[in-house]
Amino acid sequence: MNQSTDLLNAARAEALFTSPLSALGQPGPAEVTDAIRRSVRAHRGTRGCAIEVAGEYGDHPETAVPRMRWALQCIEAMHPRHRR
Template sequence: MRSQLLSARAAALFASDLPTGSRPGNLTVRATIAATVRARGGTRGCVAAMATAFGDYPETAAPRMRWALEVLTGADDVPRRVPRRELLAA
């Protein structure tokens, strides 16, 4: 369950307007995820945007997903240490 939540939140952060490489605070992360999920019509819309990016621009999509996961694993309500297999499965 925790990995599904992490994956959904990472997809939303990936699909957001935050710039890759930024270090937003926990409140900004939560607000951005909520706004992006609403704007994209749910988590499926976020995943669709992510899939499109990976298909069209894989060279920038992979670093963006790594950034999203790093931001989330630094947030207070996500475990600080996520097993590597969960990061790779996301």
């Protein structure tokens, strides 16, 4: 996997993290894609999502860590890494 794909997946995970989608369920690809799209719009871009994530890690690290783990797992399931 190249660096640009890693950065894209990180941005996707941050957007999913900031979405209202529940981490308790198993959302499908369409739900995840829609949640990412809405979150990026709501936060005025991926930088806004990153700022929100940083704030949550600062204010609520005990819930931010498992939520980001969930977001990364969702993104990895949709966009698996191809190792060489």
